[in-house]
Amino acid sequence: MNQKEFESVINLPANIRYEYFIKKVVDSEEVWGLYENGWSVTEDDKGNKLVPFWPKKEFAEYCASDDWGIYSTKRINLTEFINEFLPNFKKEGFLPSIFFNNADSALLDVDILIEDLKTELEKY
Known part of the structure; x- marks a missing residue:
């Protein structure tokens, strides 16, 4: 991915970045996530625990700074993400934070994310 593409995608509104993430x-x-003896976690203004995920390593690396500077990028197989990660995060009360760009992200229920991923998978 070239720098121009990176910058144009990272600056899109959260809902458009979410669509990009799904595809x-x-x-x-x-x-992709950030991992260091556990997945990176943050909280929103309501106290919800959020786990951020990205569509490409470069975007995760971009956010591995400041409080997340100790984290490294880690790849997750999509099937494992859908069948294991997301259901486990839901049980633990975490919400997925999709495609954080150091300003905002798409926040949604785990079930909606799983459904959107499965719907997109049906196109393949």
Whole structure:
């Protein structure tokens, strides 16, 4: 990915970045997170615990700074993400924070994310 593409995508509104995330992770069959003895976690203004995920390594690396500077990028297989990660995060009360760009992200229920991913997978 070149710098121009990176900058144009990272600056899109959160809902458009979410659509990009769905298409890219289904196409590549991988999701990216930040990991260091556990997944990176943040909270929103309401106290919800959020786990951020990105469609490509470069976007995760971009956010691995400041409080997350100790974290490294880690790839997750899409099937494992849908069948294991997301259901486990839901049980633990975490919400997925999709495609954080150091300003905002798409926040949604785990079930909606799983359904959107499965719907996109049906196109392949």
